[in-house]
Amino acid sequence: MKIKLWNFEYDFDKDDAKIVVPIILLFAAILSTNIDPAILISFAAIYYLLYFFLFESVKKLKSVLPKPKLKCPNCTNKKIILQGYQGYNSDEHYAYYWCSECKATSILTNGGMLRVG
Numbered sequence: 001m002k003i004k005l006w007n008f009e010y011d012f013d014k015d016d017a018k019i020v021v022p023i024i025l026l027f028a029a030i031l032s033t034n035i036d037p038a039i040l041i042s043f044a045a046i047y048y049l050l051y052f053f054l055f056e057s058v059k060k061l062k063s064v065l066p067k068p069k070l071k072c073p074n075c076t077n078k079k080i081i082l083q084g085y086q087g088y089n090s091d092e093h094y095a096y097y098w099c100s101e102c103k104a105t106s107i108l109t110n111g112g113m114l115r116v117g
Contacts, residue, residue: 022047072099073106080106 003010012020026044030037071078079100085093095108096116105116 018051070097070108072097072102072104074104075099075102077101 003012022044026040029035029040033040069078070080072080077099080097081100083096083098083105086096087093097106097108098104099106107116
């Protein structure tokens with residue numbers, strides 16, 4: 001939606017509405033309700049902190065946390081090689097891994113690693 005005031009034209013989109021509409025609702029709530037304005041302003045501040053910083057902080061946190069390492073269920077060797085994906089008694093495809101130490105093939109399922117052969 002384009003907003004035109006005097007010689008100024010602005011394109012108001014969905015992302016702008018996520019910022020402006022809560023401010024309008026805040027002013028309406030302050031003027032029309034008996035709730036303490038300090039509480040309403042603190043809720044608005046929490047909303048904007050989450051809106052502007054939550055996605056970036058979660059992304060940063062995911063990059064800092066270590067990813068889980070897969071281990072062979074037989075010898076607990078961490079050096080396993082992905083052989084490929086194949087169906088195992090169902091339509092769902094599971095990842096097949098081969099251990100370089102004990103030469104066993106394992107399947108990665110939701111419950112963990114299962115030894116096949």
